[in-house]
Amino acid sequence: MPQTRRALLRRLAVGQAEGRAPSMMGAVVREGRAVWTGARTSVPGEVPHADVQYRIGSLTKTFVAVLVLRLRDEGLLGLADPIGSHLEGTPVPQATVAQLLAHSSGLAAEARGPWWERTAGELRPEPADLFGERPQRLPAGQRHHYSNPGYALLGALVERLRGGEPWGEVLRREVLEPLGMARTALRPQMPHAGGWAVHPWADAMLPEPAQxxxxMGPAGQLWSTLEDLCRWAAFLLRGDERVLSASSLAEMQAPAVPPEGDGWEAGYGLGFQLVRTDPRRTGGGEPASDGRLLAGHTGSMPGFLAALWVDVEEDVAAIALANCTSGPAVGTIAADLLEIVAEREPWIPEPWSPLAGPLDHDLLALTGPWYWGARPFVLRLTTERGLELAPLSGAGRGSRFRPEPDGTWTGLDGYYVGETLRMVRESDGSVSHLDLGTFVFTRGPYEPAGPVPGGVDEDGWRV
Structure with a gap:
């Protein structure tokens, strides 16, 4: 709506003016397409358009993480695999692939030598040149510690499992081309913005190098455009089977390192930063009661800042780009752009429609109430023989489950993520109870003849 567009433009304009950015661009993506773009510049008559490249810094990590999850989904690696089982000579051979993705490997934050973002990669020609005498600062898996060299190892992992092909070429063939992102590349291509440093105490600028x-490229080398990043945001919201499924993306966008729980404000998944927005600081309109859970990433390289956030529940994403080393809070600006749209024009759900056939009548017969002790739960049938178990009232442990070839189901989220759900059958083939990670769910609450661990008092319920 016009009022929404004006609020978006104003937020971008305030960000560019107060942050003293030579130029700034923003976009909002909804229902798989860009629904708003805006730009501001310090150069009269030269407003950048959506096909101008900016450097996107650590947004590169989300691309590398998708490549790693593709390898996982193909069965070429496991997230629990030690990196040393795939790469020789790493400084943390015992750290797992998941720990590298989530920055919990304990590796040093930065590469050895001079400031790697402003110096040529030729200064570090071999993998060993990335790490100093003490490459590991914390025990693997102990806590989150952001590591740019860790993503250099993940890029090398992609190359190793793709037969030595450079990770950038793998990215182009497997991700960028299927998504139509022809203007995303390792090196700048005209037209592109120049990177600038802005003096902290004077309105003066200094050009930054673009090495x-x-x-170290997998940590932050990519250049992209607003138009391409809108395609990337649409993919992160909905998935694309040519690249990566929506279920794998959801796995990446779940917390992978502590802290986890209702009280956390920021975390990290598998290649994605996670934030809860402050419900007291919003982009306009009434604040959301609990804030929003956003997944995405911020990025910075000399002369450039970038941010991209997605809210899967609202099916909305926002992007902010600037060509300066510091100044504007692009992460906050992008979050505010998303908030403005989500508040002023709330998501309208798709019409209800029945499951795609054929219907599994045996599973259908198992839906409805089940009881963990005296606590009622409901089992629902979802798409492609999936199941959902949820408490009938109040808070409780619920999860979605995907079917496995062996006739079991695996938890996808919540308390039972990764746990196995089994239908335990009687000798005649009928289902006796559900076994979920040793928890027994029966058709009635504490039935005397039911398979309840520890048994049930023989006198049963009483008043």
Whole structure:
């Protein structure tokens, strides 16, 4: 609506003016397409358009993480695999692939030598050149510690499992081309913005170098455009089977390192930063009661800042780009752009429609109430023989489950993520009870003849 568009433009304009950015661009994506774009610039008559490249810094990590999850989904690696089982000579051979993705490997935050973002990659020609005498600062798996060299190892992992093909070429063929992102690349291509540093105490500018960071490229090398990043945001919201399924993306966008729970404000998944927005600080309109859970990433390289956030529940994403080393809070600006749309024009759900056939009548017969002790739950049938178990009232442990070839189901989220759900059958083939990670769910609450661990008092319920 016009009022929404004006609020978006104003937020971008305030960000560019107060942050003293030479230029800034923003976009909002909804229902798989860009629904708003805006730009501001310090150069009269030269407003950048959506096909101008900006450097996107650590947004690169989301692309590398998708490549790693593709390898996982193909069965070429497991997230629990030690990186040393795939790459020789790593400084943390015992750290797992998941720990590298989530920055919990304990590796040092930065590469050895001079400031890697402003110096040529030729200064670090071999993997060993990325790490100093003490490459590991914390025990693997102990806590979150952001590591740019960790993503250099993940890029090398992609190359190793793709037969030595450079990770950038793998990215182009497997991700960028299927998504139509022809203007995303390792090196700038005209037209592109120049990177600037803005003096902290005067309105003066200094050009920043744009180095090829070599082996550190997977940590932040990519250049992209607002138009391409809108395609990337649409993919992150909904998935694309040519690249990565929506279920794998959901796995990446779940917390992978502590803290986890209702009280956390920021975390990290598998290649994605996670934030809860402050319900007291919003982009306009009434604040959301609990804030919003956003997944995405911020990025910075000399001369550039970038941010991209998605809210899967609202099916909305926002992007902010600037060509300066510091100043504007692009992460906050992008979150505010998303908030403005989500508050002023709330998501309208798709019409209800029945499951796609054929219907599994045996599973259908198992839906409805089940009891963990005296606590009622409901089992629902979802798409492609999936199941959902949820408490009938109040808070409780619920999860979605995907079917497995062996006739079991695996938890996808919540308390039972990764746990196995089994239908335990009687000798005649009928289902006796559900076994979920040793928890027994029966058709009635504490039935005397039911398979309840520890048994049930023989006198049964009483008043």
């Amino acid at each position: 090829d960071t070599g082996l």
